[in-house]
Amino acid sequence: MMPFVMLATYSSIYLILPYYLKKRKLILSLIAEILVLFISTLAERIFMRNLYSLEITLDSLFSLSFLYLLMETNFMVAVAVAIKILKKLFDQQEEKHDLEKRNLKTELNLLKAQLHPHFLFNTMNNLYALSVEKSSRTSEGIAKISNLLRCVLYDCNDLEVPLQQEIKLIENYIDLEKLRYGDRLNMNFEVKGEINNIKIAPMLLFTFVENCFKHGSSNDPEVPYIRILLNIFNNNIEFIAENSKPHSIKRVKRITGGGIGLQNVKKRLEIIYRNNFELNIQNLTNSFRVSLNIRNE
Numbered sequence: 001m002m003p004f005v006m007l008a009t010y011s012s013i014y015l016i017l018p019y020y021l022k023k024r025k026l027i028l029s030l031i032a033e034i035l036v037l038f039i040s041t042l043a044e045r046i047f048m049r050n051l052y053s054l055e056i057t058l059d060s061l062f063s064l065s066f067l068y069l070l071m072e073t074n075f076m077v078a079v080a081v082a083i084k085i086l087k088k089l090f091d092q093q094e095e096k097h098d099l100e101k102r103n104l105k106t107e108l109n110l111l112k113a114q115l116h117p118h119f120l121f122n123t124m125n126n127l128y129a130l131s132v133e134k135s136s137r138t139s140e141g142i143a144k145i146s147n148l149l150r151c152v153l154y155d156c157n158d159l160e161v162p163l164q165q166e167i168k169l170i171e172n173y174i175d176l177e178k179l180r181y182g183d184r185l186n187m188n189f190e191v192k193g194e195i196n197n198i199k200i201a202p203m204l205l206f207t208f209v210e211n212c213f214k215h216g217s218s219n220d221p222e223v224p225y226i227r228i229l230l231n232i233f234n235n236n237i238e239f240i241a242e243n244s245k246p247h248s249i250k251r252v253k254r255i256t257g258g259g260i261g262l263q264n265v266k267k268r269l270e271i272i273y274r275n276n277f278e279l280n281i282q283n284l285t286n287s288f289r290v291s292l293n294i295r296n297e
Contacts, residue, residue: 001044001072001073004040004041004043004044004047004073005040005044005073005076005077007040007043008036008037008040008041008073008077009076009077009080009081011036011040012033012036012077012080012081013080013081013084015032016029016032016033016036017029017081017084017085019032021088037070037073037074037077038070040073041066041069041070041073042061042066044069044073045061045065045066045069046061049061148169148172148173148176158202159201159272160199160200160201160202160272161199161200161201161202162198162199163195163198163199163200163232163237164195164196165202166200166202166203166204166205166206167191167195167230169203169206170189170205170206170209170228171189173206173209173210174187174189174209177213181224184223184224185223185224185225185226186223186224186225186226187225187226188225188226188227188228189228189230190228190229190230191230191231191232192229192230192231192232193231193232193233194232195232198232198235198237198296200237200294201268201269201272201273204265204268204269205230205239205292207262207264207265208239208241208265208290208292209226209228209241211241211262211290212226212228212241212242212243212288213226213243224243224244225243225244226241226242226243226244227240227241227242227243228240228241228242229241235296236293236294236295236296237292237293237294237296238291238292238293239290239291239292239293239294240289240290240291240292241289241290242287242288242289242290243287243288244286244287245284245285245286245287245288262281266279269292273294273295276294276295276296277292277293277294277295278291278292278293279291279292280292
């Protein structure tokens, strides 16, 4: 039986099934399948009667045994076709998954490409502010900006970086801002928990810190404050950033809309961490507050 079953199976899998998937002509495909099963079973029946030197007549060929043989062949072919369809569906899911990964990677690269000029623009603003004030710390600011740019351009190209690297980037940026604000800024940055072996998307937390300065303190002519807490527990990341709000109503309205950096970081969170993060942005009476929780599962 094997050669005839193989003939019916390979004809179904490599001829009829691809034709149906390409053309979507169900009736024609069914007719072709019935003919293949009928011809292969008939050929098998003739071969078996010749093998045993039995008389070949219409009655002997199309007896009840022919029906049993047809059903048996049909069952084996159906199993083979079902396996082929399942394998094809699995391959399609794999291709779809790979395509989604490539699309997400491309989107992440575009977001990172957008983030770097945004960062450069903001740091140049800091340098400009120092130069306008004719500060003696301008040269020191240039050196710190150089270190920041080197970190951003060369150390932030992976999907995730060590948390220590992100903290170092934040600390360097805070030092740069302190050159600009001096004693006028009340700054507190606290890190709790074990940060070793923890990774995070590059410049994710940094963007929130940058916004604290750009949209809060830089618009506050009084004594602004920024409080930042990074807490690590059970490999989970809890991040809270709060900055004082300027009293000017016009300025508050301008800064509550969010900029490129905030939109960028929201999109990156959705792509990288999917359902494993919680982001809460609050516009309080006297301050803006951001809390971010990332679950590393």
